[in-house]
Amino acid sequence: MSALGAIIARDIRLAFRAGGGAAQGVTFFALTGVMFALAVGPDIALISKIAGPVLWTGALLATQISLDQIWRADREDGSLDVLVETSDMLALTALAKAFAHWAATALPLIIATPILGVMLNLPAEAYAPLAISLAIGTPGLSLIGCIAGALVVSLPRAHLLIAIIVSPLYVPILIFGSGAAMSDVGAPQYGANLMLLGATVLFAAILSPLASAAALRSNLD
Amino acid sequence: MTRKQKRTFLLFAVFIAAGLALGLTLTALRTSITYFYTPSELLVLDAPPANTIRLGGLVEDGSLVHGEMSGVDVKNAVVSFTVTDGGATTAVRYAGLLPDLFREGQGVIVQGRLDERGTLIADTVLAKHDENYMPKEVMDALKEQGLWQDGEEVGS
Amino acid sequence: MNLLNDLANPVRFERYARMIFPAVLGFALLTGAAGLYFALFNSPADYQQGEAVRIMYVHVPAAWMSMFCYSVMAGASAVGFIWKHPLADVAAKETAPLGAGFTILALFTGSLWGKPMWGAWWVWDARLTSVLVLLFLYLGYMALWRAIPDKARAARLAAILAIVGFVNVPVIKFSVEWWNSLHQPASIIRADGPTIDGAMLTPLLLMIAAYMSAYVAMLLPSIRNELTARRLARLQFVDETRAAELVEQ
Numbered sequence: 001m002s003a004l005g006a007i008i009a010r011d012i013r014l015a016f017r018a019g020g021g022a023a024q025g026v027t028f029f030a031l032t033g034v035m036f037a038l039a040v041g042p043d044i045a046l047i048s049k050i051a052g053p054v055l056w057t058g059a060l061l062a063t064q065i066s067l068d069q070i071w072r073a074d075r076e077d078g079s080l081d082v083l084v085e086t087s088d089m090l091a092l093t094a095l096a097k098a099f100a101h102w103a104a105t106a107l108p109l110i111i112a113t114p115i116l117g118v119m120l121n122l123p124a125e126a127y128a129p130l131a132i133s134l135a136i137g138t139p140g141l142s143l144i145g146c147i148a149g150a151l152v153v154s155l156p157r158a159h160l161l162i163a164i165i166v167s168p169l170y171v172p173i174l175i176f177g178s179g180a181a182m183s184d185v186g187a188p189q190y191g192a193n194l195m196l197l198g199a200t201v202l203f204a205a206i207l208s209p210l211a212s213a214a215a216l217r218s219n220l221d
Numbered sequence: 222m223t224r225k226q227k228r229t230f231l232l233f234a235v236f237i238a239a240g241l242a243l244g245l246t247l248t249a250l251r252t253s254i255t256y257f258y259t260p261s262e263l264l265v266l267d268a269p270p271a272n273t274i275r276l277g278g279l280v281e282d283g284s285l286v287h288g289e290m291s292g293v294d295v296k297n298a299v300v301s302f303t304v305t306d307g308g309a310t311t312a313v314r315y316a317g318l319l320p321d322l323f324r325e326g327q328g329v330i331v332q333g334r335l336d337e338r339g340t341l342i343a344d345t346v347l348a349k350h351d352e353n354y355m356p357k358e359v360m361d362a363l364k365e366q367g368l369w370q371d372g373e374e375v376g377s
Numbered sequence: 378m379n380l381l382n383d384l385a386n387p388v389r390f391e392r393y394a395r396m397i398f399p400a401v402l403g404f405a406l407l408t409g410a411a412g413l414y415f416a417l418f419n420s421p422a423d424y425q426q427g428e429a430v431r432i433m434y435v436h437v438p439a440a441w442m443s444m445f446c447y448s449v450m451a452g453a454s455a456v457g458f459i460w461k462h463p464l465a466d467v468a469a470k471e472t473a474p475l476g477a478g479f480t481i482l483a484l485f486t487g488s489l490w491g492k493p494m495w496g497a498w499w500v501w502d503a504r505l506t507s508v509l510v511l512l513f514l515y516l517g518y519m520a521l522w523r524a525i526p527d528k529a530r531a532a533r534l535a536a537i538l539a540i541v542g543f544v545n546v547p548v549i550k551f552s553v554e555w556w557n558s559l560h561q562p563a564s565i566i567r568a569d570g571p572t573i574d575g576a577m578l579t580p581l582l583l584m585i586a587a588y589m590s591a592y593v594a595m596l597l598p599s600i601r602n603e604l605t606a607r608r609l610a611r612l613q614f615v616d617e618t619r620a621a622e623l624v625e626q
Binding site for chain 2 (some may be wrong): 092196198199206
């Protein structure tokens with residue numbers, strides 16, 4: 001178990017040091033919000049109405065652009081071979097990698113959300129649903145992204161391919177997450193959306209480690 | 222932990238996660254995330270939603286009223302009707318083209334905002350049809366024999 | 378399993394394929410012609426939808442095939458992944474574009490049907506959205522195959538993606554029951570029997586048979602082409618290595 005802890009700690013440290021990966025993610029996230037606001041124009045009422053979905057989309061895209069790095073860095077410096085050869089359960093390693101990716105990319109986004117919320121005139125009562133739906137949903141983005149990253153790890157460049165593979169699989173998370181973010185805390189759809197979001201993420205947590213491990217093995221033999 | 226213990230532990234974790242996911246899904250589906258509200262659901266809400274909503278139900282028989290411009294300027298003709306789900310009803314006003322299937326007794330989904338008197342000012346009217354397909358003659362025969370009532374086959 | 382083992386041999390597969398191809402094609406043309414005749418000239422108009430109900434006869438089979446092809450693709454992928462059955466890999470690969478084609482046809486005809494009946498070309502309800510996701514799953518699967526140069530590795534990786542994406546198929550099937558959608562629920566496969574009149578069921582079933590056999594009739598030559606292309610690539614490789622050896626000597 002401590003081996004997994006070491007992997008997580010190393011990945012998070014790398015993400016914050018090497019090239020400022022986490023800072024770049026947050027910057028990208030902020031920029032998508034700015035783009036939307038500029039594209040909509042001066043209609044503040046409209047911006048504030050779509051702020052929740054816009055921030056959800058931004059978080060999704062910001063997560064997506066960093067997926068290529070989950071396994072590629074390990075592949076390039078050779079440590080992926082060591083991981084695959086030595087770990088007695090590769091699926092667990094994959095789970096740890098997904099968690100590290102979430103902590104290094106999605107967590108900073110969630111922390112940055114209130115600032116962007118102010119920028120986009122997010123209504124005061126919408127902060128809690130947005131933060132909670134992001135906290136529940138973004139681990140699913142990292143988990144599913146982990147599979148896509150593992151599938152393309154032996155290819156030289158794969159950003160576009162990852163986007164094509166992963167976007168359809170992200171659809172339920174986006175729908176339920178954004179649906180919860182847009183509903184009032186007491187409303188029946190709020191609970192239902194959150195429950196379906198949680199179910200999707202749990203399901204991804206079961207499927208992703210197995211699929212990622214299978215993909216890594218297929219890529220290395 | 223030995224490898225075997227680890228495996229058993231993981232298997233347990235997977236089962237618990239799967240059970241939890243299933244339970245969440247089933248509970249969520251019981252409350253049903255609606256593509257649309259029904260008039261009864263609107264009635265029990267404490268505060269009417271301010272945003273655009275979708276309302277689903279049947280067009281109540283005898284409730285369809287064509288506005289004054291009807292027949293002259295078809296594109297902007299105003300119609301009003303009430304949508305019912307058997308329990309409650311909601312009044313709807315709409316200006317624009319209606320789909321072919323729109324008629325009294327037909328299932329519709331109406332999209333728009335509620336005004337202060339609880340009338341839905343619609344910007345879109347969609348007609349919903351059911352899963353029953355049959356020729357008109359068969360339908361008439363069924364109705365004649367009293368085997369078809371309100372869009373439901375009796376005793377099937 | 379014996380037949381599957383037999384089919385793993387490309388030469389034998391070729392022989393079987395050649396044998397049944399004319400029969401399958403003939404069956405597809407026959408049922409297609411009969412189905413279209415019934416659908417257009419010899420079936421009643423619907424009590425609600427009138428003549429527009431005839432769009433159903435091209436739409437519903439296409440929608441069925443879109444899910445059927447994905448299930449075949451995922452099933453063949455699993456067989457190929459577990460037993461390393463080369464023909465299963467090729468069958469999965471060649472099913473993808475056909476399935477994507479059926480999905481596009483289903484979306485297109487559904488749109489044509491939705492405009493007059495519902496009053497909208499497109500709505501974002503659960504059924505329509507999940508079928509659109511299916512189309513993108515097909516496209517992602519095809520993109521992954523194209524991106525990976527080594528065929529054996531591509532087969533394994535694409536198989537994983539196909540199996541993961543299979544979760545969408547039950548979602549499509551049950552979307553109209555789980556959510557209050559605009560799309561109507563199932564008419565044929567349901568617990569209390571079909572809710573479609575016999576006179577309309579005949580052309581629909583004929584069209585489904587036609588689509589299904591058309592799929593097989595298109596699949597067989599594509600598999601044969603792929604097998605031939607692979608053999609050619611191998612021969613070229615052998616040729617090049619021999620040429621390189623000769624140059625060295």
